Amino acid sequence: MTEFWLISAPGEKTCQQTWDKLMVATTRTNNLSTNNKFNIPDLKVGTLDVLVGLSDELAKLDTFVESVVKKVAQYMADVLEDSRDKVQENLLANGVDLVTYVTRFQWDMAKYPIKQSLKNISEIISKQVTQIDNDLKARASAYNNLKGNLQNLERKNAGSLMTRSLADIVKKEDFVLDSEYLITMLVVVPKTSYADWQKTYETLAEMVVPRSTKLLFEDSDSGLFSVTLFRKAVDDFKHKARENKFTVRDFQYNEEEMKADKEEMTRLSTDKKKQFGPLVRWLKVNFSEAFIAWIHIKALRVFVESVLRYGLPVNFQAMLLQPNKKNMKKLREVLYDLYKHLDSSAAIIDASMDIPGLNLSQQEYYPYVYYKIDCNLLDFKA
Secondary structure, three states: OOEEEEEEEEOOOOHHHHHHHHHHHHHHOOOOEEEEEOOOOOOOOOOHHHHHHHHHHHHHHHHHHHHHHHHHHHHHHHHOOOOHHHHHHHOOEOOEOHHHHHHOOOOOOOOOOOOOOHHHHHHHHHHHHHHHHHHHHHHHHHHHHHHHHHHHHHHHOOOOOOOOOOOOOOOHHHOOOOOOOEEEEEEEEEHHHHHHHHHHHHHOOOOEOOOOOEEEEEOOOEEEEEEEEEHHHHHHHHHHHHHOOOEEEOOOOOHHHHHHHHHHHHHHHHHHHHHHHHHHHHHHHHHHHHHHHHHHHHHHHHHHHHHHHHOOOOOEEEEEEEEOHHHHHHHHHHHHHHHHHHOOOOOOEOOOOOOOOOOOOOOOEOOOEEEEEEOOOOOOOO
16 A cells, blocks of 8 residues: 555644554454654744645645656656656665655754745745756756657658668669650559569559569568560559559669768667656656655644644644555544544535535545545556
């Protein structure tokens, strides 16, 4: 399970007692969840008005930062196209896997100094993650363009003989070049019609050079034949060929152009390889930064919500529960029994219930402070 429930409850005589009660209720006898204390430092409380406003701002910031974390993770999966199983290895926070980071969370005093006001800390996070989001857009756009151009060229060199580029198939000696009167045409003939082609090609127009056809290349369905004829017979030849279900490819042998195409392909391929390493490194570093920022927002939300619900002086225990998948419903019931005294109106309200005038901003309401953290950030199961 990569889902965690981050909750808080007011300190009894001490916060340790709150913790012990939770442990007895959820793990010692019935193994409903694996629990860790979630350490939140002594943050500056500020005024009640600021806290109320901040509560809404943090909810929006939480959604935004989560979306950036997921975008970076998903783009990492896209970039590591052939090795998606390696994606999880690269999705680390502070060099450790996400579950370890969350369960051993320590506030980063250097990045988010707790002498600053809560509003300032949330602004630092907002600026930092907005920057990551903008950088990701720019880097992804550049890399995707490169990849797209390369794929278009590769596509040209693959596929059926009807559509693919012929430049890497033909050689100079296959053509009559620099002749005022003669021209070499390339014709795609279905494999089932080889005999028909050999019998009829010389008669498709008046001025076809006898015995001039040669099979240059085959794929699973067709063959590419060359044939030499007089220039003035070209239109007539094309028309008759079409009637016989032979496809004449428009192709001019041009060494300069073919060389330029090959060089372009090599250049794009080299550029893609050059960009790949630094891009993956950037994604790793910034995934870590964004994920760390996201968990700090969860910590800020628990702090603000706990002060608003449980009052001052600050006295609450934040706890991280990793529910046992089979027992999630039971765990909810146990937590409700444990904390229902905190809120007389706390019959569990589910966000899916539509109650006029009550905006739960898609967040279920419980008598204790609750936020979900899901560490499975990808659409595929890596």
